[in-house]
Amino acid sequence: MAKTYSASTAHGTVHLRYEPSKLDELLKGDKMQRKLLRKAEKVRDRATSMYGGRRYGARVTVGKKRAHGVVYTADRHAMRSNVLHNTLQKALGNSKG
Numbered sequence: 001m002a003k004t005y006s007a008s009t010a011h012g013t014v015h016l017r018y019e020p021s022k023l024d025e026l027l028k029g030d031k032m033q034r035k036l037l038r039k040a041e042k043v044r045d046r047a048t049s050m051y052g053g054r055r056y057g058a059r060v061t062v063g064k065k066r067a068h069g070v071v072y073t074a075d076r077h078a079m080r081s082n083v084l085h086n087t088l089q090k091a092l093g094n095s096k097g
Contacts, residue, residue, distance in 0.1 A: 001020075002017050002018065002019055003017070003018060003019075003020060004016065004017050005017075005018070024065075027065065027066035027067065028062050028066060028067050032066075032067050033060045033062070033067050036060050036067055036068070036069035037058065037059070037060045037069060039069055040058035040059070040060065040069035040070060040071050041058045043058070043069075043071045043088070043091045043092050044056045044057065044058040044071050044091075046090075046091035047071065047078075047082075047087045047088055047090075047091035050081075050085065050087050050090065050091065051081050051084075051085050051087060052077075052081070054075065054077050054078060055073070055074035055075040055077065055078045056071060056072065056073060056074060056078050056087075056088075057071070057072050057073075057074040058070065058071050058072075059072075071088060071091070071092075073088075
């Protein structure tokens with residue numbers, strides 16, 4: 001069963017009609033997971049290049065509603081570097097776009 005979403009803008013009202021099953025496939029599908037993994041790897045590579053970072057990891061997890069890209073510290077050195085320098089936040093800030 002299709003659902004409808006309406007939103008008012010300065011130029012009028014926009015109506016969006018969608019199938020929930022198709023939306024789930026879009027948000028959780030293989031194509032989305034590959035895109036999220038590429039972005040997470042980009043953030044990981046930036047974090048690894050900062051402050052002598054060695055081990056950061058990247059993975060994709062699929063939640064109830066959508067897939068998520070995750071970048072994490074994989075060893076003590078990376079954890080300490082992240083605490084001292086906010087490495088992951090800085091790497092994430094540089095990866096937008």
